[in-house]
Amino acid sequence: MGLRTQDRVSTAARKTVAAGPAAGDRLPTPPRERRPALAALAALLVLAGALGATVLVMRAGDRVEAIQITERVPAGSRIPESAISSVLVAEDSSVNYVLWSQREQVLGELRAGADLVAGSVLVGEMLSGEEALAADEVVVGVSLQPGQYPSGLEAGDTVAAYWVGDDAPPGSDGSEAEASTEPGAPVTDAVIAERATVATIHSSDESTGNSALPVTLRVHTDHVAALTRAAAQGEVSLVIVGSSGE
Structure with a gap:
């Protein structure tokens, strides 16, 4: 009997050893080694990628x-x-x-x-900003009062320049041109230049009480003398006419 009891004890001990330690008797595992530098680098890489994507989207x-x-x-x-x-x-x-x-x-x-x-x-x-002048063209500036130009006058318009004084208009040679009207009557149909082009129009400065409209014209050289003399006296009026092809 004693021998059998000893054998059972030995067999139970062997089973216990084979089964390993109980759940509460497990050996502790070593703690994982933390690497803060790698964690910080990973966070920076993620942040950099997000920022790069944002910049690309914004630029697009x-x-x-x-x-x-x-x-x-x-x-x-x-x-x-x-x-x-x-x-x-x-x-x-x-x-x-x-x-x-x-x-x-x-x-x-x-x-x-x-x-x-x-x-x-x-x-x-x-x-x-420039338009080449033809060999027979010049640029002349005139200052026009209200009534001496049509409303809606714009740069690029083709116009005729008329003399609107009470006396005979000045000729291109400085002499008085012949008027077709009777003596003492205003001359309103004397053409200085049949065709001229409005190059630029500058805004009038009404804040100073000056309502004159400065206009720059491109005209044929044959009309320069008469046009500048009439312009100096404020006796020029412009009328819009059709272009050459109309």
Whole structure:
């Protein structure tokens, strides 16, 4: 009996050893080694990636409102308002876009430096501030009072210049030109220049009490002397006429 009891005890001990320690008797595992430097680097990489993505999205969304040509404009011509519209384009510092906010300057002062085709986005290199004068043309400035020019007069208009004094108009040679009216009657139909082109119009300064409208004309050299003398006396009136092709 004692031998059998000893054998059972030995067998139970072996089973206990084979089964390992009880759940509450497990050996403690060594703690994991924390690396704060690697954790900080990972956080920085994530942050940098997020910032980079944000910048790309913002740059992709940067737009400027530029001028687009909607109809053909011949070289040397003024650009009419009907030939432009606004368009959003990607901002690019290497491209000299003409912005929509600059349209007043484009319409009032500049000309097409080359043929402009519909659909093209306007850049500064396409424009010119000057129009070449013909060999027989000169530029003359006149100062007009209300009543001496039609309303709606614009740069680019073709006009006729009339002398509106009470005496005979000055001739190109300095002499008095013959008037077709009877003596003492105002001369209102003496043409100084049958065709001239309005180059520019400057705003009158009414704040100083001066309501005169300064206008620059392109005229044939044959009319310069008479036009400048009449302009000096304030006796010039402009009438809009049709262009050569009309």
